[in-house]
Amino acid sequence: MSDIHVLMPVPLPRLIVETLGANFRLHKLWLAPDQDAMVNAVASDVRAIATGVNILAEGIHFPVDAAFMARLPKLEIVANLGVGYDNIDAKWAAAHNIAITNTPDVLTEETADTAFGLLLNAVRQFSAAERYLRAGKWQERAFPLTASLRGRKLGIIGLGRIGKAIARRAEGFGLEIAYHSRRKADGVPYQYVPSLMGLAEACDILMVVVPGGPETKNMINAEVLKALGPDGILINIARGTVVDEAALADALRNKTILTAGLDVFANEPNVPAELIAMDHVVLLPHVGSGSHVTRDAMGQLVIDNLLAWRDGRPLLTPVS
Ligand code: 8YV
Numbered sequence: 372m373s374d375i376h377v378l379m380p381v382p383l384p385r386l387i388v389e390t391l392g393a394n395f396r397l398h399k400l401w402l403a404p405d406q407d408a409m410v411n412a413v414a415s416d417v418r419a420i421a422t423g424v425n426i427l428a429e430g431i432h433f434p435v436d437a438a439f440m441a442r443l444p445k446l447e448i449v450a451n452l453g454v455g456y457d458n459i460d461a462k463w464a465a466a467h468n469i470a471i472t473n474t475p476d477v478l479t480e481e482t483a484d485t486a487f488g489l490l491l492n493a494v495r496q497f498s499a500a501e502r503y504l505r506a507g508k509w510q511e512r513a514f515p516l517t518a519s520l521r522g523r524k525l526g527i528i529g530l531g532r533i534g535k536a537i538a539r540r541a542e543g544f545g546l547e548i549a550y551h552s553r554r555k556a557d558g559v560p561y562q563y564v565p566s567l568m569g570l571a572e573a574c575d576i577l578m579v580v581v582p583g584g585p586e587t588k589n590m591i592n593a594e595v596l597k598a599l600g601p602d603g604i605l606i607n608i609a610r611g612t613v614v615d616e617a618a619l620a621d622a623l624r625n626k627t628i629l630t631a632g633l634d635v636f637a638n639e640p641n642v643p644a645e646l647i648a649m650d651h652v653v654l655l656p657h658v659g660s661g662s663h664v665t666r667d668a669m670g671q672l673v674i675d676n677l678l679a680w681r682d683g684r685p686l687l688t689p690v691s
Contacts, residue, residue: 375681376416380433383423383452386670391421417443421673423452437463448680450673454478457583471690472676477668478660483536485659486608489632493604493653494520518629526574529581530556537578549573571598583610596622603628608659611636620645634659
């Protein structure tokens with residue numbers, strides 16, 4: 372065990388807790404009866420933070436914001452479990468020479484699978500159909516016919532690694548594909564649409580794959596949903612904050628759009644009651660990367676980044 376102090380604000384998966392515990396002086400903040408007192412006690416020693424979003428214990432959120440990092444004068448690195456790192460004030464960290472690592476690549480295919488599962492489920496109403504069967508209603512009559520994926524055009528917002536993995540799947544399903552992002556991507560055969568409104572107008576599926584944070588907050592608003600139109604399907608596997616949830620509930624209630632599939636919410640684990648009450652909307656509890664194999668790979672990457680930092684080797688996946 373080294374004498375390097377690492378602070379873990381939230382309960383991360385066991386692989387990470389055990390391995391970091393064996394290699395560092397690990398402080399498990401979430402277990403402290405008085406968290407503020409624990410931070411004060413270790414603040415002058417802590418050189419690294421291991422954290423994440425939407426972890427094991429529901430409802431535990433811990434923003435690694437400027438105020439928190441400012442309390443740790445020796446902080447050098449924040450290792451995040453997750454590709455998204457909107458739980459960390461990255462600008463402040465960069466300005467203070469604090470490195471951030473995340474867990475890209477290892478979760479790309481899993482998350483793209485989830486996105487596509489949500490889309491198929493939302494368009495063909497598989498969750499509702501299963502509830503129907505379990506409720507014994509099939510005995511009375513067949514499940515109603517649904518909308519179809521056939522003939523649709525998919526609009527991907529954010530053509531990063533996960534966006535491209537979703538696009539590859541969409542090709543196999545015979546969908547037309549367009550995307551919107553800040554810049555046109557090199558070497559992709561998909562139609563680039565320079566504005567979000569333009570993409571919403573041109574497509575009948577919108578797939579949200581952009582990072583969270585202030586820049587994308589409520590980017591999917593009432594206007595965008597109106598442009599998506601009455602056959603439109605919204606899928607969000609990115610961050611709940613990207614979608615104006617009140618506007619989405621209105622759009623679903625008023626049939627401004629057809630349906631939605633959501634894996635993420637603005638205030639997890641709280642989901643607006645109005646969305647829960649809508650049987651045709653598919654809601655998942657932020658399970659995008661949530662398989663054993665993928666979470667293990669993500670956890671290993673958190674560990675490997677911290678060990679590389681400890682040993683003075685280059686970080687594996689630093690956030691630029
Ligand atoms: C979570 C995610 O990190 O990678 C992301 O950005 O949202 C998820 O993979 C995951 O729930 C682990 O906390």
